[in-house]
């Protein structure tokens with residue numbers, strides 16, 4: 339699977355995320371406070387709620403439904419009720435665009 | 442009229458899953474992302490201030506109560522201490538359980554553990570039951586935190602103003618948890634990885650109660666229990682009073698918090714004790730918004746919500762007659778009208794009658810609240 343051109347770098351505020359849908363799949367793309375970009379599966383591993391309405395705090399994404407937290411850089415579950423890690427995807431930035439490798 | 446079965450493993454629980462009521466997509470008022478991000482921002486300052494005031498007052502009132510014991514002059518201080526112990530702990534448990542009260546995680550965790558002990562809830566179990574309450578708010582057979590089941594048992598509701606039903610249920614459960622971990626019902630919402638923690642928490646709580654009772658026996662005085670344990674009875678009334686208003690008399694088995702939750706404007710002392718959970722529709726719609734931002738959230742979305750009750754008394758005047766009507770006809774509920782600026786209720790989403798798979802007839806059972 340080639341790299342997917344997901345969005346422009348300035349589509350996402352610093353310390354925030356957006357939703358990106360591709361085919362039947364849905365992702366969350368993050369802009370960290372340091373200016374780096376990351377991508378994870380879009381839905382929370384607890385009850386499948388989309389993370390796009392959640393809150394990014396530093397390197398954590400907090401789920402909007404029950405306040406579970408993940409480290410979006412590694413996908414690690416950091417706060418109950420989430421127990422299962424979030425899948426992450428490689429990201430690269432080229433010419434002001436964010437690409438994710440969804441293979 | 443179908444009878445509701447509130448068991449978490451019963452037929453209504455299965456029906457809720459089959460009909461898609463469980464874990465459904467709920468209605469949300471639209472709020473621009475920038476505004477919502479601002480409302481969700483965390484801060485330590487308001488919760489540190491409130492916690493210093495809370496624990497400071499508790500130490501002061503308990504100290505005066507002990508100093509004046511056993512004179513009757515100690516009574517007002519015990520009453521004040523009791524409300525902070527047996528009621529303010531409910532809202533601290535709640536907010537810190539969501540992890541939104543403080544920005545700093547350990548502060549949430551410490552206050553959560555202390556509050557769980559005081560309100561007599563297992564800190565490990567109730568985190569999960571509350572997650573379910575948010576997923577399936579007042580869905581019969583799914584929500585383990587339905588305060589008043591239909592038909593309402595009003596004697597139990599009244600006894601619980603003194604914490605009696607809660608405490609009678611708590612201690613056998615505590616002993617079971619300490620011996621065996623979660624009960625069968627609790628295992629339906631607590632993941633297996635947490636069962637050991639449920640047992641450890643129960644053992645800690647049980648040890649504190651055993652030590653307190655031992656001290657009381659040794660001192661030949663009830664005084665240690667006035668400080669630990671009994672305030673959950675004599676100070677429970679405020680959290681029961683405010684807690685009943687959250688959902689009492691409103692719809693069940695709906696997926697729009699405007700239909701099953703109530704916002705009540707109240708005096709500043711009750712709001713301090715209750716940590717702004719009087720903005721209850723707002724809290725359920727957006728659980729990410731910390732308690733100190735709920736008044737702002739209320740102003741942001743009030744155009745889309747039923748008008749709030751203007752006082753605790755007004756809320757009770759609306760809710761209590763509804764409980765009484767449910768005694769005779771348990772399908773009765775209050776349906777508050779929306780302002781013209783609001784998006785209408787989606788009636789098509791709210792047609793399932795408890796106890797059946799067939800559509801109910803909501804217009805016949807729902808009476809508009811004044």
Ligand code: FES
Pocket residue numbers: 382383384385386387401402403404405406407419420
């Ligand atoms: S759905 Fe994300 S924490 Fe529950």
